[in-house]
Amino acid sequence: xxxxxxxxxxxxxxxxxxxxxxxxxxxxxxxxxxxxxxxxxxxxxxxxxxxxxxxxxxxxxxxxxxxxxxxxxxxxxxxxxxxxxxxxxxxxxxxxxxxxxxxxxxxxxxxxxxxxxxxxxxxxxxxxxxxxxxxxxxxxxxxxxxxxxxxxxxxxxxxxxxxxxxxxxxxxxxxxxxxxxxxxxxxxxxxxxxxxxxxxxxxxxxxxxxxxxxxxxxxxxxxxxxxxxxxxxxxxxxxxxxxxxxxxxxxxxxxxxxxxxxxx
Amino acid sequence: xxxxxxxxxxxxxxxxxxxxxxxxxxxxxxxxxxxxxxxxxxxxxxxxxxxxxxxxxxxxxxxxxxxxxxxxxxxxxxxxxxxxxxxxxxxxxxxxxxxxxxxxxxxxxxxxxxxxxxxxxxxxxxxxxxxxxxxxxxxxxxxxxxxxxxxxxxxxxxxxxxxxxxxxxxxxxxxxxxxxxxxxxxxxxxxxxxxxxxxxxxxxxxxxxxxxxxxxxxxxxxxxxxxxxxxxxxxxxxxxxxxxxxxxxxxxxxxxxxxxxxxxxxxxxxxxxxxxxxxxxxxxxxxxxxxxxxxxxxxxxxxxxxxxxxxxxxxxxxxxxxxxxxxxx
Numbered sequence: 001x002x003x004x005x006x007x008x009x010x011x012x013x014x015x016x017x018x019x020x021x022x023x024x025x026x027x028x029x030x031x032x033x034x035x036x037x038x039x040x041x042x043x044x045x046x047x048x049x050x051x052x053x054x055x056x057x058x059x060x061x062x063x064x065x066x067x068x069x070x071x072x073x074x075x076x077x078x079x080x081x082x083x084x085x086x087x088x089x090x091x092x093x094x095x096x097x098x099x100x101x102x103x104x105x106x107x108x109x110x111x112x113x114x115x116x117x118x119x120x121x122x123x124x125x126x127x128x129x130x131x132x133x134x135x136x137x138x139x140x141x142x143x144x145x146x147x148x149x150x151x152x153x154x155x156x157x158x159x160x161x162x163x164x165x166x167x168x169x170x171x172x173x174x175x176x177x178x179x180x181x182x183x184x185x186x187x188x189x190x191x192x193x194x195x196x197x198x199x200x201x202x203x204x205x206x207x208x209x210x211x212x213x214x215x216x217x218x219x220x221x222x223x224x225x226x227x228x229x230x231x232x233x234x235x236x237x238x239x240x241x242x243x244x245x246x247x248x249x250x251x252x253x254x255x256x257x258x259x260x261x262x263x264x
Numbered sequence: 265x266x267x268x269x270x271x272x273x274x275x276x277x278x279x280x281x282x283x284x285x286x287x288x289x290x291x292x293x294x295x296x297x298x299x300x301x302x303x304x305x306x307x308x309x310x311x312x313x314x315x316x317x318x319x320x321x322x323x324x325x326x327x328x329x330x331x332x333x334x335x336x337x338x339x340x341x342x343x344x345x346x347x348x349x350x351x352x353x354x355x356x357x358x359x360x361x362x363x364x365x366x367x368x369x370x371x372x373x374x375x376x377x378x379x380x381x382x383x384x385x386x387x388x389x390x391x392x393x394x395x396x397x398x399x400x401x402x403x404x405x406x407x408x409x410x411x412x413x414x415x416x417x418x419x420x421x422x423x424x425x426x427x428x429x430x431x432x433x434x435x436x437x438x439x440x441x442x443x444x445x446x447x448x449x450x451x452x453x454x455x456x457x458x459x460x461x462x463x464x465x466x467x468x469x470x471x472x473x474x475x476x477x478x479x480x481x482x483x484x485x486x487x488x489x490x491x492x493x494x495x496x497x498x499x500x501x502x503x504x505x506x507x508x509x510x511x512x513x514x515x516x517x518x519x520x521x522x523x524x525x526x527x528x529x530x531x532x533x534x535x536x537x538x539x540x541x542x543x544x545x546x547x548x549x550x551x552x553x554x555x556x557x558x559x560x561x562x563x564x565x566x567x568x569x570x571x572x573x574x575x576x577x578x579x580x581x582x583x584x585x586x587x588x589x590x591x592x593x
Contacts, residue, residue, distance in 0.1 A: 053381075054475055080481025092476035094469045105469045108462065109481035154480055 001027045001194055002048065002084075002162060007062030007072075009043050009052065009218075017043050019218040020062065023196075025162065030188055030195040032205040032226065034239065035215035041198035042089055044215070045164045048196070049086040050076045066162075080109050083161035089170060089198075091147040093154075095140030099131055102139050102150050106157030117157070124153040127183055145176035152183070162194045163187075169201045177201065181208045202239040206230045214239075275584060297434045302554045303547060308440035310546020311447045312505060313569075316523035317530065317538035318451070319498040324532050325471035326491040327377065329388040333396035335520025337496060340403040341365055342503030342512045346412040354416060358500075365496030366489075368399070373488045381484075400517065409514070414507040418442050443505040450501050451539065454494070467491060471533075525573030531586020540584065545569045 002025040009018040018040050025031045033041045046052045047059050050072070064072040071079055094102050103124055107117045125132040128149040134142055139150055148168055155163055165184065169177040185208055187193045199205035206212060206226045214222040214235070222229070229235050316334060323331040344364050348357040376391050419438045458464040470477045470487045478484060506516055522545070530541025545568070553565045576583060 049479065051475065051479055054478060075483070076478045077481040077483040085481070086479045088476060088479050092473050092479070094472040094476065096472050097465070097468060101465055101468075104462070105465055105477070105482070106480050108466050108469075151476075158480055 001025055001029075001067060002196065003063075003065040004044070004048060005063045005065070007044075007047055007064065008060045009040075009047050009057055010060050011055065011057045013058075017057070017218050018047065021215065021218070021220055022062075023213050023220065023223070025194055025196050026211075028188065028192050028194055029211060030184070030197060030209045032209035032212040033196060033198040033215060034200075034202050034205060034212055034229075036200070038217075039215040040218040041215055042166055043218075045086060045166050045196065045198050047072070049084060049164055050074060050079055051086060051088075077109060080158055080160075083159065084164065085155040085158050085160040085162075086164040087151045087155050087166060087168070089166040091144070091151045093139035093142075093147045093150050095138065097139055098136050099139050099142065099146070099150050100135040103131070103153050103157050106154035109158055120157055120159070124156050127156070127186065128153050144172050145180065148172065148176075148180055149183070152180075152187075156187070156191075156193075160193060162196065164196050164198075166198045167200065168197070169199060169204060177204055184208060202235070301434045301436070302550050304434070304436055305440070306547035306550030307543055308437070308444050308546070309550065310543035311444045312502065312542075313519070313522050313526045313546055314539045314542025315447050315450070315498060315502040315505070316519055317526040317542055318454070318535060319495040319502070320520075320523055320527050321530075321532065321535055321538045322491055322495045322498065324527075326467060327388075327488055328385055328474075329377075329392055330385075330532070331495065332389065332392040332520075333399055334495065334499060334523065335517035336396040336399040336403070337365070337368070337499035338503045338506065338520065339512070339514070339517040340368070340399050340503075341496065341500040342414060342507035342516060343403045343407045343412070345500070345504065346414050346507065346512050347407045349414075361500055362497065365500055366493045369492030369496050370489050372492055373485060377488055378485060396517075404514075411511050411513040412507075414504065414512050416504060416508055418508055439509065443509070446501060446505060450498065451535075454498075454535075457494075463490065522569055525569040527583070528573040529576050529583055531583030534583070534585035537583055537585030545572065548572060 004021060004023045006020045006022050007018055008016065008020055010016050021040065021044055023031065023033070023044075033044060035041050043052070043057065046055070046057065048064050048071075052058065059072055062072075063070055066079075066082060066084055069082075071082070071084070074082075094105065097105070100121070103121060104117070107120065110117070112120075125135075130146060131149055131153055134146055139147060142150065152163070152165070152168070168180050168184070172180070181204060184195060184197075188195060195209075197205060197209060206229055209226045212224065212226050212229045213220050214229070222232070222235070224232070230240070316338060319334045319337070320331055323329055323334070341361055341364075345357055345361045348360045351357075352360065372395060376395060377388070380388055380391055419442075422435050422437045423441075425434050425436055458468055466477070466482050467487060467490065470482060470484065474484065477487075502519075503512075503516065506519060510516065523542075526541040526545050527538060528541075529544060530537025530539070549565045549568045552568055553562070557564055
């Protein structure tokens with residue numbers, strides 16, 4: 001469904017951030033994009049959604065294809081019309097609009113009749129009952145979890161077939177994170193929305209995703225099904241914080257080599 | 265309304281009260297009806313400042329640009345209207361002028377904003393400086409640089425109100441009242457447009473968060489055209505009012521300079537701020553001219569707004585209603 005093929009991204013004409021990232025999201029899949037701070041997860045998502053230009057970033061090599069069509073030269077609004085919508089890191093709700101207005105702006109690109117949009121609104125409230133209670137309060141005054149729900153709901157109002165979800169767990173209590181991911185899974189099964197999910201919380205992401213890619217310094221260093229990744233020794237140690245034999249010394253050469261591979 | 269806004273409202277109210285009420289009381293000689301006349305006159309001119317300021321706020325909110333060309337747009341609108349009215353009836357001329365303003369907005373977006381997208385705010389500001397000179401020169405090239413009178417049939421003679429209550433009554437300029445009503449209507453229409461329509465909602469969304477608006481597919485280019493068109497409409501209304509008051513001439517664009525202190529006072533990002541800022545400056549100007557003028561040698565009206573803005577820049581740079589951290593100005 002989505003094919004990213006060897007993209008390179010340069011910011012400000014000088015800073016090379018992505019050094020050839022390729023990935024695939026199948027129809028109806030949840031694919032996780034994992035990695036530490038600054039690995040290039042957000043940049044990858046923005047390269048797909050074409051929001052990079054707003055940050056003086058540029059895709060200099062490679063292609064992005066959505067359903068076979070090249071989309072890396074479109075503007076973000078055209079891409080939204082084709083059904084690819086990004087939910088940005090840090091929620092980015094419209095703070096001075098009410099929750100309901102936030103949701104309604106999501107339908108801006110659709111020229112659907114009012115009744116249909118109303119129906120979709122009810123559907124979003126079905127997925128997020130909490131938003132219905134808070135529909136008339138300003139989004140800026142709602143809690144982090146509610147803002148994340150608003151942001152996802154707003155994207156849903158555009159009838160996406162694919163959502164690029166950036167760090168949904170950021171700054172949220174574990175219980176809320178769980179709730180949000182449950183909804184993501186729900187949307188995936190009930191509405192057949194595919195997800196490309198950038199996440200630092202590897203543990204949670206691997207539980208809900210089907211497939212995962214691990215990014216380090218702008219490169220994909222490992223890929224595999226979520227179960228495979230969760231079982232991998234290196235992933236366990238460097239991302240999940242589970243080590244097999246107590247604390248290790250950096251003097252141990254074997255360990256150092258393994259570590260080095262990740263940092264290369 | 266949240267706590268911060270209501271607190272700001274209170275501050276604004278007290279500033280108004282201080283200027284309006286204390287000044288004449290301090291100089292006990294004032295007669296109440298005369299004071300009322302001064303206050304009403306001040307508020308009326310405040311409405312007109314507010315009108316220009318609203319144009320500035322609109323564009324600043326949606327595109328983060330301080331539009332130096334707003335004054336030139338006022339002049340251009342008034343000039344176009346006057347010259348078209350020589351050939352066509354008023355209503356038709358109004359439509360033609362509006363179309364010209366929309367065309368101008370489209371051109372500005374296409375030729376200035378789009379190539380400069382994501383540049384530093386100061387670059388965009390410089391660009392609007394250029395736009396101002398261009399519009400100024402272009403308008404005079406096409407329509408001539410004479411002074412024209414714009415007569416849309418507003419009654420010129422002042423009215424005397426409340427004759428029964430006060431001896432001699434109070435003198436109110438009918439023209440000013442009509443202007444204030446027109447301005448009020450425009451603000452109401454704008455408020456409805458912003459609150460109730462899908463496009464208005466999208467405009468507010470863009471003003472709140474560009475990137476998020478883009479991420480859900482709101483096309484920024486189209487939004488900019490709309491915003492500049494609305495600012496053009498506001499410029500047209502202010503051009504009509506000021507033009508019929510002062511005549512359509514080059515100095516019309518200097519009223520934009522008065523709108524600058526208004527937005528500094530009210531906050532660059534707030535429409536209510538622009539309105540209240542305009543009222544405060546209009547009122548403060550007139551009241552201090554009349555009641556402080558004799559002691560300071562007059563001419564206060566000319567510098568009052570700027571000094572007030574300066575004080576605000578020192579102590580409350582975000583203005584009464586602005587969002588904090590406006591590092592773009």
